[in-house]
Amino acid sequence: MVRELYHKDLHKLKEEIVSMGSLVGTAIGDSVLSLKNRDAGLAQKVIEMDHDIDALDYSIEDNCMRLLALQQPMARDLRLIISVLKMSIDLERMGDLALEIAVITKITAGSPPIKPLVDIPRMSDICQDMLKNLMNAFENKDIELAKAVAKRDDEIDMLFDQVRRELISYMIEDPKKITGAQHLTFVARYLERIGDHITNLSENVVFMVTGERVELN
Amino acid sequence: MVRELYHKDLHKLKEEIVSMGSLVGTAIGDSVLSLKNRDAGLAQKVIEMDHDIDALDYSIEDNCMRLLALQQPMARDLRLIISVLKMSIDLERMGDLALEIAVITKITAGSPPIKPLVDIPRMSDICQDMLKNLMNAFENKDIELAKAVAKRDDEIDMLFDQVRRELISYMIEDPKKITGAQHLTFVARYLERIGDHITNLSENVVFMVTGERVELN
Numbered sequence: 500m501v502r503e504l505y506h507k508d509l510h511k512l513k514e515e516i517v518s519m520g521s522l523v524g525t526a527i528g529d530s531v532l533s534l535k536n537r538d539a540g541l542a543q544k545v546i547e548m549d550h551d552i553d554a555l556d557y558s559i560e561d562n563c564m565r566l567l568a569l570q571q572p573m574a575r576d577l578r579l580i581i582s583v584l585k586m587s588i589d590l591e592r593m594g595d596l597a598l599e600i601a602v603i604t605k606i607t608a609g610s611p612p613i614k615p616l617v618d619i620p621r622m623s624d625i626c627q628d629m630l631k632n633l634m635n636a637f638e639n640k641d642i643e644l645a646k647a648v649a650k651r652d653d654e655i656d657m658l659f660d661q662v663r664r665e666l667i668s669y670m671i672e673d674p675k676k677i678t679g680a681q682h683l684t685f686v687a688r689y690l691e692r693i694g695d696h697i698t699n700l701s702e703n704v705v706f707m708v709t710g711e712r713v714e715l716n
Numbered sequence: 717m718v719r720e721l722y723h724k725d726l727h728k729l730k731e732e733i734v735s736m737g738s739l740v741g742t743a744i745g746d747s748v749l750s751l752k753n754r755d756a757g758l759a760q761k762v763i764e765m766d767h768d769i770d771a772l773d774y775s776i777e778d779n780c781m782r783l784l785a786l787q788q789p790m791a792r793d794l795r796l797i798i799s800v801l802k803m804s805i806d807l808e809r810m811g812d813l814a815l816e817i818a819v820i821t822k823i824t825a826g827s828p829p830i831k832p833l834v835d836i837p838r839m840s841d842i843c844q845d846m847l848k849n850l851m852n853a854f855e856n857k858d859i860e861l862a863k864a865v866a867k868r869d870d871e872i873d874m875l876f877d878q879v880r881r882e883l884i885s886y887m888i889e890d891p892k893k894i895t896g897a898q899h900l901t902f903v904a905r906y907l908e909r910i911g912d913h914i915t916n917l918s919e920n921v922v923f924m925v926t927g928e929r930v931e932l933n
Contacts, residue, residue, distance in 0.1 A: 568794050670887065
């Protein structure tokens with residue numbers, strides 16, 4: 500009976516982290532969409548979404564603590580609990596980065612757009628795709644998929660370098676664009692950080708399944 | 717006998733996290749010093765230090781996992797273990813940020829300096845001081861000190877805003893300075909992130925001592 504409850508709790512934990520992943524994916528997508536469409540209303544929604552993400556983070560941490568305290572999880576289950584705990588930390592930070600992008604939308608929505616948004620929407624698309632695949636890898640304990648996801652971080656890093664360089668050339672051409680281009684440079688940097696967090700998530704999935712600690716990328 | 721070993725392991729865990737805090741503090745200080753003195757050799761040392769920081773992080777995580785698996789830590793001890801685990805994650809990221817600053821030193825050491833380094837050295841001094849006090853708060857379970865440390869993050873945020881604005885004005889004055897000033901803007905941003913991580917550490921100390929989850933700042 501207690502054992503049954505325990506497995507139910509573990510199952511709930513997995514569901515919560517998957518929900519958190521999906522919510523963070525939406526926050527990332529909407530934050531960049533709000534920037535692209537200069538949509539302060541959508542940006543505000545992303546900012547409010549962060550409360551839901553934080554609430555899930557707290558709930559996951561509470562559940563991990565409870566499972567660790569009340570049960571004595573061994574090997575595989577312990578790895579699952581610790582992995583979920585660590586994943587929730589990365590996801591929470593990714594939510595914060597989406598929030599920071601939304602704040603930049605609100606700051607810049609009034610000033611003339613720097614067009615095009617260079618490859619920032621593409622960076623966002625890749626991040627969302629990586630995150631979706633990673634959560635699938637988590638659910639299916641698919642370490643090959645987790646590794647493939649981490650590999651794509653190279654694309655993000657390359658795009659970040661390219662975006663940064665393009666924005667510098669805008670600034671040099673027209674000093675009036677410096678402030679705006681700098682905001683965009685930060686957005687690109689936040690997406691690059693999101694890519695790093697997804698790599699951390701991938702490493703955690705590998706650890707959860709195999710017990711091995713690997714450095715992916 | 718087992719109990720004795722257990723307490724020895726907990727004690728070792730505390731020592732390790734304190735060592736990690738001290739190493740990360742050195743990495744932060746040296747990274748900004750290397751930037752200030754255009755000292756690529758010191759920057760290289762910071763980059764190598766990151767291996768030691770990562771090694772400590774792994775060791776701490778292993779020890780946490782072992783304690784959770786072999787013992788059945790309750791309430792206070794469980795909170796200590798989870799807090800140390802989470803603190804090691806923040807410290808590891810802070811080490812990464814110091815490494816990124818050292819990389820910027822290596823990239824920029826050949827080009828003409830943007831002088832002055834504005835308030836970047838001051839941001840670094842405050843971060844180091846905050847970290848030192850926070851580790852004291854951890855060792856002495858001093859939640860008032862932990863809260864006071866987190867409060868100082870406002871100073872860091874204010875300095876970041878100021879540095880960013882000053883650097884923008886340099887860029888507008890002289891477009892040749894754009895690339896260099898942008899590197900410095902990132903350095904300031906990394907220090908601002910380090911301040912955020914120290915706030916996380918403070919929240920963890922409060923959680924460890926009281927079991928309460930608080931948002932400081």
